[in-house]
Amino acid sequence: MPPNDDPLVSTDWLAAHLDDPKLKVIDASYKMPGVLPLPSEDYLKAHIPGAVFFNVNTIADPDDPRPHMYPGAEQFARDVSALGISSDDTVVAYDSGGWVAAPRAWWMFLSFGHPDVKVLDGGLRKWVSEARPTESGQVSPKPGKFQAKLDPSFVRSKHQLLKNLETNREQLVDARPRPRFEGTVAEPWSGRRSGHIPGSRNVPYADLFDPNTGTMKSLEELRRAFNGGGVDLEKPIVTTCGSGVSALVLTLALYRLGARGTALYDGSWAEWGLPDGPPVATGPA
Known part of the structure; x- marks a missing residue:
């Protein structure tokens, strides 16, 4: 039996809850350096309706030469708030499947004290294969109020x-x-x-x-x-x-x-x- 706090949600579940104002969807797609088009460009072309782009490379410590290392709690809270996410929201992360990166976003939310976070099983690929709606262009959310504290x-x-x-x-x-x-x-x-x-x-x-x-x-x-x-x-x-x-x-x-x-x-x-x-x-x- 899986634990009742299974971190995965299905495309059916997400489709049924997409209009919930307390549900925030993030596209956390990632590719290795040099692989084009960039994940942010893929996002602009097609994403799940209402989804914002969670950039693994920039929601990271800007002063660390190593790739996308954990940011401090203050930066994580600021970046996530800018995506329109508040501490009382349910977050669902997905990726486009080229490189499975939604779990990275999921773990970051958990480690910064936000347990209400899930990963979309099958990601955008499954969503699109089921002929579910997508939209293009940038989403400009109203800033949220997110508080973060890292559990080391x-x-x-x-x-x-x-x-x-x-x-x-x-x-x-x-x-x-x-x-x-x-x-x-x-x-x-x-x-x-x-x-x-x-x-x-x-x-x-x-x-x-x-x-x-x-x-x-x-x-x-x-x-x-x-x-x-x-x-x-x-x-x-x-x-x-x-x-x-x-x-x-x-x-x-x-x-x-x-x-x-x-x-x-x-x-x-x-x-x-x-x-x-x-x-x-x-x-x-």
């Missing part, structure tokens, strides 16, 4: 992970495709070494979705994927990936399976894989 237990730093190399208290689960994890291909993040954090497991995020519909697989299949990757669902887990986006797909799946208290390594491989970074392992987990 939701994220981990490089320093904490270095310590974990000694204690092995937390299992590290990497969401990148297997060739990147094993270090047999070059990293798409420029200037990064190949491989993975020593001792980590690998559950590629794409394995958790039905490739035909873009919806998340059944609880039984999710459990099988984590078990197959050597992950113990009863023990503490930190998820990681290339830059802290696709790791949250694992986090979302773990949450659906009832795992609580997991954390995200925000810097992920974009930080760990730097030339002067900590030790790297290659080969299978």
